[in-house]
Amino acid sequence: MERYVEKLLYRVSMAFIIIGTSIMVVLILQTPKTCVPPNAPLKPHTHFPRSTCDSSPRQHLPLPKKNSRLWSSRAWQSRLSSFSSFFLHFHHLGLLHNHSKALCVSAGAGHAAMALTHLGLSDVTAVELVDSPPLVNRADPHNLPFFDDVFDFAFTAHLDEALFPRRFAAEMERTVRRGGLCVVAVDECGGEDVRDIAGLFSNSKLVNVVNVTLEGSRRTSVLFQIQGSAS
Known part of the structure; x- marks a missing residue:
C-alpha cells in the first residue's frame, strides 16, 4: 500500500513539474499582450521604443541640449x-x-x-x-x-x-x-x-x-x- 502511495505521489509531482515547465516556456517565448507589437507604426511626435518590452537603452541627452529644447518651447x-x-x-x-x-x-x-x-x-x-x-x-x-x-x-x-x-x-x-x-x-x-x-x-x-x-x-x-x- 505504501509503495502504491509513493508511486502515486511521484506521478502527481512529475505531472506538476511538466505542467509548470511548459507554462514557463510559453511565457518566455510568447510576447505579452501588454507589449506593443514590434511592427506597430510609430506616431510621428513620439520617441518611444517600438515595443514596451524593448530593453535597449535610451539615448542620453546632455543637459545643455535638454535645456535648449526646453527653453525654446512655446510654453x-x-x-x-x-x-x-x-x-x-x-x-x-x-x-x-x-x-x-x-x-x-x-x-x-x-x-x-x-x-x-x-x-x-x-x-x-x-x-x-x-x-x-x-x-x-x-x-x-x-x-x-x-x-x-x-x-x-x-x-x-x-x-x-x-x-x-x-x-x-x-x-x-x-x-x-x-x-x-x-x-x-x-x-x-x-x-x-x-x-x-x-x-x-x-x-x-x-x-x-x-x-x-x-x-x-x-x-x-x-x-x-x-x-x-x-x-
Whole structure:
C-alpha cells in the first residue's frame, strides 16, 4: 500500500513539474499582450521604443541640449515673457538696476531668474527644493543658505504655498539689505488678505499693492521695503 502511495505521489509531482515547465516556456517565448507589437507604426511626435518590452537603452541627452529644447518651447517662452513684463515695471520705476543683486525664492524651473537676467541683471540667484541647473539651485526657502543683507531685491510667486509662511517671509527679509525690496505675487486679493500678507513681513514697510497678470492668471503684486535687520 505504501509503495502504491509513493508511486502515486511521484506521478502527481512529475505531472506538476511538466505542467509548470511548459507554462514557463510559453511565457518566455510568447510576447505579452501588454507589449506593443514590434511592427506597430510609430506616431510621428513620439520617441518611444517600438515595443514596451524593448530593453535597449535610451539615448542620453546632455543637459545643455535638454535645456535648449526646453527653453525654446512655446510654453517656456510664454511664461518667460510674462515675467519679463512683470519685472520691467520695477526697472522702469528705478527699483531694479543692472547692478542689483536679486534673489528668486521658490523659483520653480527658473522662469523668473531668466527674465531678470535678460533684463540686464548680472547677479541673479534662484532657489527651490529641487534644483534646475543652471538656473536654479537647491535650497530650503524656510532656511536660506545666505548671509544677512546680501541681496537688493527678493521675489517669490509662491508664498501662498509655503508650509510656514511667516518663516518664509522672515528669510526673505533677513537676506535683503536695509532699503532693499521684497516683492510677493499672490492670487488676486485685497483688503484683509493684503493686511495678512503684510503682517508676515514684520520687518518691512508696505510700499505698493497692484493687480497684475502673471503667467496668464490674475495676481496681486505686493511690494515691501526692508526697514532694518530682524532682532
